[in-house]
Amino acid sequence: MRILLTNDDGIHAPGMTVLERIARTLSDDITIVAPTSERSGAGRSLTLTRPLRLRQLGEKRFAVAGTPTDAVMMALARIMKDAPPELILSGVNRGANLGEDVSYSGTVSAAMEGALAGIPSIALSQVYAREGAGPNVSFAAAEAWGEKVLRPLLDASWAPRSLYNINFPAREPDEVLGIRVVPQGLRDYGQTEILQRTDPRGFDYYWIKLAGMPHTPAHSTDLEAAADGWVTVTPLHCDMTNHAALAATTTLYR
Numbered sequence: 240m241r242i243l244l245t246n247d248d249g250i251h252a253p254g255m256t257v258l259e260r261i262a263r264t265l266s267d268d269i270t271i272v273a274p275t276s277e278r279s280g281a282g283r284s285l286t287l288t289r290p291l292r293l294r295q296l297g298e299k300r301f302a303v304a305g306t307p308t309d310a311v312m313m314a315l316a317r318i319m320k321d322a323p324p325e326l327i328l329s330g331v332n333r334g335a336n337l338g339e340d341v342s343y344s345g346t347v348s349a350a351m352e353g354a355l356a357g358i359p360s361i362a363l364s365q366v367y368a369r370e371g372a373g374p375n376v377s378f379a380a381a382e383a384w385g386e387k388v389l390r391p392l393l394d395a396s397w398a399p400r401s402l403y404n405i406n407f408p409a410r411e412p413d414e415v416l417g418i419r420v421v422p423q424g425l426r427d428y429g430q431t432e433i434l435q436r437t438d439p440r441g442f443d444y445y446w447i448k449l450a451g452m453p454h455t456p457a458h459s460t461d462l463e464a465a466a467d468g469w470v471t472v473t474p475l476h477c478d479m480t481n482h483a484a485l486a487a488t489t490t491l492y493r
Contacts, residue, residue, distance in 0.1 A: 240266040240393075243314050243324035243353070246332065247307040247345025249277045250296065254331035254365065257378045261363075261385035262328055265393070270299040270324065272314035274307060274345075279334075281306045281345040283352070293317075307349035315356055326393070327353035330363030331381045335406055337366075337461045338424040341475065347404055354402040354477055361392065361403045366465050368409035383412030384470050392472075400477040406465045419469040424460030 242262050246255050250273035262269050275294070284306050292304035293313060301318055303310040307329065315323060329349040341347040346362045353360030363385065367376045388405055404423075408415055432448040461471040 240326060241268045241270070241319070241322060241324045242266050243311070243319065243327045243358075244269060244271045245273045245307060245310050245314070245327065245329050245349045247274065247278045247281060247329075247349065248333050249274050250300075250302045252277070252333065253374075253376075254333050254378060254381075257365075257382050257385075258328055258331045258363065260382065261331075261389070264386040265326075265389065270301075270314065270319060272301045272303060272310045272318055274310055275302040275304045278306050278345050279332075280343050281308075281348065282343050283308050283348040285309060285312075307345035308352050311349050311352040311356075315353075315358075323356075324353075324358055327358050327360040328363065328389075329353075329360070330365075330405075331378055331385075331407075332362070332364035333367070333376050334364065335366040335465060336362060336364040336404060337406055337465055337471070338426045341404055341423065347402075347475070350402045350404075351475075351477055354400050357400070359392075359397050359402075361389065361405060363405045363407070365407045366409045377409075377411075378407075379412050380407040380410055380415055380470070384415060384418070388418055388470050388472060398474075398476060402475050402477075404461070404471075404473045404475055406461060406471045408465050408468045408470065410468050414468060415470060416468040417470070418472060419464045420472045420474075421459065421461045421464045421469075423473050423475070424462035426462065 286305040286309050294302045329346050332346040336344040350360035350362040365378050365381045434446040461473050464471045
């Protein structure tokens, strides 16, 4: 099985090393095509106003000076054109991609690009608990549970243009409760803070601080399940049509 690995944290990120180890439990045919540097929050953005630079760093290992979506496009249309991947794994992201994070996430967007091309694609992210953890994020849960959560999906029947979003909880491997299939949650980002600071030259700058997490009564979404200590698996699809509203909207134009 040919597997393409990518991410949004950059090709030299610790999570990529973890992802490669996970992938090699599934196959020896691994190609890595990832951004040269971190592109977190890039979503599905493309580089259209400047040329893309591609650098080969080793056998089947390439860095793209662009976004995660650029990297997947480069892999599919050029690097692996004659032997396309049979599976795309994106991650392991440093930090959660839960709830509406999926619409901002470069990690999920890279998997979405693969899904649009008809290739089974999975995004993987490692939640961490401590704010300001810097480089000290532990990927132990992802490494221990990665193969366990991926193997059943490889044998599953995939809907067209679909993908899976997986998050590993911020726990030691033996403290993880197991694997749960859950829907995407929703944070209240209306409470997002804009933090103001001033640089040494006297100019203001700002940081976006995302809001806290609300809880549904049944703890039924990916947000709560990951916080409770489960590996979460959420099926996603690329069709953004609100099918429930189609009929009602159609009547507005009769």
